[in-house]
Amino acid sequence: MDARAEALRTIAAALATPGKGVLAADESTGTIGKRLATIGVENTLEQRVALRELLFDAPNCAAALSGVILYDETLRSTGKGGATFVEMLRANGTIPGIKVDAGVVPLPGSPEETATAGLDGLDERCKEYYDLGARFAKWRAVLKIDEARGFPSALAVAENANALARYATICQRNGLVPIVEPEILMDGAHDIETCLRVTRRVLDAVFSALRLHGAQMDGMILKPNMVTAGSAHPSANGGDDVVAEMTLRALRDVVPPAVPGILFLSGGQTEEQATERLRLMNRSSIPRAPWTLSFSYGRALQASCLKAWGGKAENVPAAQAAFFARCKANSEASIRP
Numbered sequence: 194m195d196a197r198a199e200a201l202r203t204i205a206a207a208l209a210t211p212g213k214g215v216l217a218a219d220e221s222t223g224t225i226g227k228r229l230a231t232i233g234v235e236n237t238l239e240q241r242v243a244l245r246e247l248l249f250d251a252p253n254c255a256a257a258l259s260g261v262i263l264y265d266e267t268l269r270s271t272g273k274g275g276a277t278f279v280e281m282l283r284a285n286g287t288i289p290g291i292k293v294d295a296g297v298v299p300l301p302g303s304p305e306e307t308a309t310a311g312l313d314g315l316d317e318r319c320k321e322y323y324d325l326g327a328r329f330a331k332w333r334a335v336l337k338i339d340e341a342r343g344f345p346s347a348l349a350v351a352e353n354a355n356a357l358a359r360y361a362t363i364c365q366r367n368g369l370v371p372i373v374e375p376e377i378l379m380d381g382a383h384d385i386e387t388c389l390r391v392t393r394r395v396l397d398a399v400f401s402a403l404r405l406h407g408a409q410m411d412g413m414i415l416k417p418n419m420v421t422a423g424s425a426h427p428s429a430n431g432g433d434d435v436v437a438e439m440t441l442r443a444l445r446d447v448v449p450p451a452v453p454g455i456l457f458l459s460g461g462q463t464e465e466q467a468t469e470r471l472r473l474m475n476r477s478s479i480p481r482a483p484w485t486l487s488f489s490y491g492r493a494l495q496a497s498c499l500k501a502w503g504g505k506a507e508n509v510p511a512a513q514a515a516f517f518a519r520c521k522a523n524s525e526a527s528i529r530p
């Protein structure tokens with residue numbers, strides 16, 4: 194194995210350390226604005242930095258976090274103590290990562306579906322991010338289920354799989370481990386069987402594209418949705434054991450054993466659901482490849498922390514305690530007994 198392939202393998206294995214997961218703190222300025230609005234906090238640079246600092250500085254949380262995904266602004270930001278966020282994370286043994294996609298745009302051939310922008314200039318940005326200290330990256334593709342309209346269309350599946358594979362190989366050429374995230378949204382009234390079928394179909398297309406592009410499977414991380422009924426389906430909130438089983442069935446049919454880690458997104462599940470379903474997957478007797486199954490949550494790690502903080506400096510210790518509670522519970526859930 195050449196040195197670059199070996200370095201990617203080492204980083205991917207570290208991200209997939211059992212008992213650890215990734216914090217997705219890579220909300221774009223617009224998305225973090227929506228989160229801050231829910232707690233009545235203005236979307237200023239100062240408040241964004243304060244929120245990220247309280248997360249990165251939270252006592253004891255680093256033991257549960259192999260990596261943190263940052264947004265461009267955050268990767269370049271400095272905390273109150275004068276250290277950059279990248280330096281703060283590294284000092285705690287946490288690997289800094291970077292969101293490199295530029296969000297979704299309408300897919301011209303099926304304009305109610307989306308493609309993800311950001312391939313233009315990606316090679317150069319990866320070089321810069323590596324120099325700034327990032328060692329992994331994230332690209333989110335978004336697919337939606339609408340059976341009446343035939344979504345996801347064959348076009349949306351093929352285009353998003355191809356873009357994920359191009360992104361992955363561009364990252365790997367530049368020494369960044371790609372987190373490959375094909376998110377199938379929970380929106381809709383579909384049943385869990387439909388989500389299982391679509392998840393298999395999407396993951397199958399993604400891994401076919403990754404192979405076609407020559408991606409290094411042991412130098413990447415998969416970040417999928419869990420297999421759930423649509424959020425408007427009557428059983429949307431039931432059956433954590435069913436979600437765990439269906440998710441494992443989707444993954445074991447399609448994900449190569451060489452992939453070291455499958456780190457789930459939370460996608461609108463509650464904090465407790467995201468933890469419990471992960472825990473059940475790691476306790477399941479369904480035979481599967483030895484991937485680490487862990488978390489790369491955004492909302493399911495930050496929701497109660499944000500509420501406890503409310504944008505006030507005096508609430509930082511309570512907010513950090515809430516964040517620690519989620520880190521600890523998810524860390525325990527990511528261990529296979």
Ligand code: 13P
Binds near residue numbers: 458459491492493
């Ligand atoms: P959620 O866990 O809130 O879905 O966010 C994860 C993520 O990184 C989405 O791209």
